[in-house]
């Protein structure tokens with residue numbers, strides 16, 4: 155049986171014919187912990203099965219040093235006495251054997267006249283008596299057993315800081331108004347059954363606990379990526395950008411690659427970098443006239459280009475894939491705009507893309523891209539550099555460098571580097587460029603329209619802002635849900651304007 159239940163049963167039987175004057179004494183005589191007894195009393199009190207009166211009292215408690223003496227069954231002075239050999243011992247050797255106990259023990263033993271210090275070139279501690287009576291130990295044991303000592307003895311132990319007064323509560327206990335030998339069954343809730351059979355009239359209910367805490371609510375927490383995404387969206391909105399619809403994870407190769415003048419032999423289109431769909435394997439919902447213009451641009455060029463000089467395959471363009479970049483979203487958007495009639499515009503998107511890459515601490519097979527696109531007449535590389543400075547300034551990044559790069563769909567192209575003050579080095583933060591006429595003109599955009607664009611990942615800045623160095627701690631099945639529940643608000647450090 156449960157020992158606490160046994161204790162409760164014994165207590166109730168005891169109270170049936172008697173009362174408890176001091177709960178500590180009751181615990182002592184019954185060999186139970188006072189704390190356990192108090193737990194039982196509190197529960198019985200809530201049923202009004204017992205009544206209790208609390209009294210504050212004090213008692214002597216042994217210090218750690220005193221407990222050590224009881225454990226060793228010898229006080230410091232007795233331990234010292236026992237360590238002295240017949241021929242005597244130097245104080246230093248005594249200390250080497252007993253440590254600090256030797257210091258206390260030597261002092262007390264001298265007071266007790268148990269030993270003496272024989273002076274000479276090498277002073278020795280010698281025993282002065284044959285046997286000793288360890289009064290200190292006896293007194294400590296008596297106190298531990300709850301006895302009261304003569305005031306003089308108490309004072310000695312107090313001066314040696316072996317005992318100190320400690321507050322302690324005890325209870326006087328008697329039968330309560332609802333005393334019984336067994337706890338009644340208390341209902342927590344009124345139920346339909348009780349209403350029907352009328353037992354609610356006599357049923358006993360548990361007291362309502364108004365200070366009990368509610369259950370913490372689950373769910374409803376934003377992931378760090380969503381918080382950082384919000385900051386980016388707000389920067390774009392503040393700069394007058396419009397959000398593009400990105401709800402298309404599955405894309406066909408045509409919009410993801412061909413429309414972007416990415417040749418069909420390009421290594422990025424290979425199964426090593428792209429996830430191909432098995433069902434449905436293909437789709438062909440592209441405008442036929444546009445498709446023909448894309449084909450001839452790839453094969454023989456046009457718009458001032460000589461093209462790639464290969465046989466463009468429609469079958470290749472039809473292949474369904476998981477989109478590898480959000481530039482697929484931009485290509486659909488620009489085509490749509492060309493059909494509706496060109497007007498200057500600023501677009502952005504932030505959403506998920508997929509790459510069939512080896513996963514490591516900084517790469518996952520899926521991640522998020524942030525992309526900005528501006529179309530207008532007469533835009534130059536200078537505009538691109540200017541807008542990148544402004545965009546990154548709003549992120550708190552002021553030092554930028556650009557490096558010539560290559561993308562099939564932009565010319566010129568620039569990798570963007572920013573100075574990382576913590577890492578004290580330049581790190582790549584994005585890619586950018588001006589879309590090629592081979593991409594824009596087949597869509598039907600006027601030849602004097604230029605489009606500048608840039609892209610970056612959402613994960614990189616999120617990991618920097620949240621001090622996460624392994625991407626698997628941010629995204630995927632290894633993420634600690636506690637991080638999602640407790641992550642702080644994202645705040646970009648925007649430097650003050652000069």
Ligand code: PHE
Nearest residue numbers: 479481585586587607608609
């Ligand atoms: N699509 C590019 C990438 O995947 C980024 C980019 C966007 C580059 C727009 C130039 C212009 O890295």
